[in-house]
Every structure is written in structure tokens, then in C-alpha cells.
Amino acid sequence: xxxxxxVRAAHRRGSEEGYVAAIAEVRTFTGVQGIEPSLDQPxxxxxxxxxxxxxESYTRVLWAIESSDRDIARLNExxxxxxxxxxxxxxxxxxxxxxRNVLVxxxxxxxxxxxxxxxxxxxxxxxxxGEEGLLAKRQQIALELREEATRVDRWIATxxxxxxxxxxxxxAEEEHRRQVAEWEARxxxxxxxxxxxxxxxxxxDERRQARGWDRSESLVVxxxxxxxxxxxDADAGPDAEGGWSLHVILETKETILEYRQxxxxxxxxxxxNAIESMDEAMKVFPPIEPRQRERNSVALVxxxxxxxxxxxxxxxx
Numbered sequence: 001x002x003x004x005x006x007v008r009a010a011h012r013r014g015s016e017e018g019y020v021a022a023i024a025e026v027r028t029f030t031g032v033q034g035i036e037p038s039l040d041q042p043x044x045x046x047x048x049x050x051x052x053x054x055x056e057s058y059t060r061v062l063w064a065i066e067s068s069d070r071d072i073a074r075l076n077e078x079x080x081x082x083x084x085x086x087x088x089x090x091x092x093x094x095x096x097x098x099x100r101n102v103l104v105x106x107x108x109x110x111x112x113x114x115x116x117x118x119x120x121x122x123x124x125x126x127x128x129x130g131e132e133g134l135l136a137k138r139q140q141i142a143l144e145l146r147e148e149a150t151r152v153d154r155w156i157a158t159x160x161x162x163x164x165x166x167x168x169x170x171x172a173e174e175e176h177r178r179q180v181a182e183w184e185a186r187x188x189x190x191x192x193x194x195x196x197x198x199x200x201x202x203x204x205d206e207r208r209q210a211r212g213w214d215r216s217e218s219l220v221v222x223x224x225x226x227x228x229x230x231x232x233d234a235d236a237g238p239d240a241e242g243g244w245s246l247h248v249i250l251e252t253k254e255t256i257l258e259y260r261q262x263x264x265x266x267x268x269x270x271x272x273n274a275i276e277s278m279d280e281a282m283k284v285f286p287p288i289e290p291r292q293r294e295r296n297s298v299a300l301v302x303x304x305x306x307x308x309x310x311x312x313x314x315x316x317x
Contacts, residue, residue, distance in 0.1 A: 079121065083121055086121050226286070243261060244260075255281075274312055
């Protein structure tokens with residue numbers, strides 16, 4: 001009758017075996033040829049170790065196959081020599097008893113089978129059969145190990161691809177967060193700019209009115225345009241489309257930002273007159289124009305203009 005300890009031990013074994021079986025069911029690899037991945041480690045840790053074990057075992061089996069090939073080659077050479085010796089001896093014995101009676105020839109034939117050289121042939125043939133069987137088994141093991149190693153290697157490669165994709169996604173998200181933080185931190189206030197309504201701006205200098213437009217019908221700022229979607233969070237929020245346009249009025253050598261809004265007077269920021277020609281304007285603003293849809297990109301215009309104006313002032317001094 002089983003003791004209480006026997007019952008507890010049996011229960012532990014059952015629990016452990018059930019756990020192993022459950023883990024094995026959800027694992028991609030459970031082992032071949034006595035080589036098993038650890039079930040206590042997560043797959044991404046266990047399988048690289050498993051692959052190394054497979055590769056090391058495969059190398060050892062290849063060495064064993066080479067050894068079997070050498071052994072078989074030596075046995076075949078030995079068999080050829082002994083078989084030749086056997087054939088010569090049997091020919092001599094058969095010739096010697098050719099003229100003898102039937103009984104003597106029969107007894108001699110039985111004796112031929114028990115000659116040391118005949119037994120040697122049988123022994124070599126048996127050993128050769130065993131070595132060839134062992135070689136076939138080793139070749140099958142090598143095949144299983146190689147195929148399993150290939151599958152594991154592909155699994156690891158796929159895992160690495162997924163990890164790299166996740167890493168790239170996280171880096172992109174981090175870069176986006178960094179970019180958003182940078183955009184939010186931009187100073188999109190007028191800073192040094194003079195602020196006007198559109199009407200007051202043109203009233204101050206009528207050369208600012210676009211040519212071909214009758215002021216009595218419509219107020220339109222003239223000059224070369226460098227984008228109509230410059231953005232500022234403070235206007236309609238971070239996700240709204242930008243409503244600022246950037247102009248260089250060549251008649252007055254002024255750079256302005258104009259904010260257009262429905263049912264409200266347009267707002268003008270006068271940045272200054274550091275840019276005096278179209279050539280200058282083309283050097284300063286086209287490089288940043290593709291970025292006008294960034295949040296608070298108005299600040300980018302101000303920074304770019306201020307940097308150019310500062311450098312020009314130093315050069316002119």
C-alpha cells in the first residue's frame with residue numbers, strides 16, 4: 001500500500017509533468033534527438049541557446065559520419081584482401097579434391113565454410129553491415145539536426161525583425177514626441193515685430209497695396225509670396241490648418257507675415273527690411289517653406305529672418 005509520502009510524490013510528479021506538457025503545447029520547439037530548449041526560459045532566451053546546442057551536436061555528428069566513412073573504407077579494403085585470399089584457398093582445395101569420391105568432396109565443401117579465412121570474411125561483412133547501419137543512422141540524425149537548426153534560425157531571424165520593427169517604431173514615436181515638444185516650445189509671439197491691421201498697414205504706406213488691385217474695392221498686400229499655411233497654435237489650436245502667409249514687398253523692402261481670418265480684419269506682422277531683393281529672399285525662405293505646416297511654424301520664420309538679419313548686419317559693419 002502506498003504511503004502518504006508516495007502519494008505526495010506522485011502528485012508532485014503529475015503536476016510537474018502536466019506543467020511541462022502544457023508549456024510544450026504552446027512552444028514552437030520542444031526538441032529533437034535528446035536536445036531540448038529550456039522550458040523555464042522565455043522563447044527569445046531559450047531558442048538561441050537551443051540553436052547553439054543543435055549546431056554543436058550537428059558538428060559532432062558530422063565528425064562521427066566522417067569516422068564511419070573511414071571505417072567503412074578500411075573494412076571494404078580489408079574485405080577485398082581477405083576475399084581474394086579466400087578465393088585462392090578455395091580454388092586450391094577444390095582442385096585438390098576434384099578427383100576424390102563424392103563423400104570426400106562433400107566433407108571438403110563443409111570444411112570450406114569453417115576455414116579461418118571464411119570466418120574472417122563473414123566477420124568483416126557483419127562489421128561492415130553494422131558500420132553501414134550506424135552511418136545511415138548518423139546521417140538521419142544529422143539531417144534532423146540540420147533541419148531543426150534551420151527552423152530555429154529562421155524563428156530567431158523573424159524575432160529579430162519584429163524586435164527591430166518595434167524598436168524603430170518606438171524610436172519614431174520618441175522622435176515624434178521630441179518634435180512635438182520642440183514645436184510646442186517655439187516662441188510664436190510677435191517678438192520684435194510691429195503689429196498692424198491690414199488697413200492701417202496700407203494706410204501707412206500705399207506702396208504696400210498690391211498692384212492691379214483697386215484699394216477702394218479690396219485691400220491686398222503686394223510682394224513675393226513664400227507660403228500661405230504658416231501655423232500658430234494660439235490662433236485656432238495645434239491641429240488647425242495654418243492661416244499665415246509670408247510676403248516680401250520689394251517696393252518697400254519689407255518682410256511681413258499676414259494672418260487671414262473670416263469676418264475679422266487681417267493682422268500684419270512687420271518683421272523688418274533686412275531683405276532688400278528677390279535674390280536675398282530666395283536664399284532665405286525657400287529652404288524652410290516645406291515646413292510651414294509644422295506647429296508654430298511662424299516661429300521658424302521669425303528665427304530664420306532674425307538669423308539672416310543678424311548675419312547681414314555683421315557683414316555690413
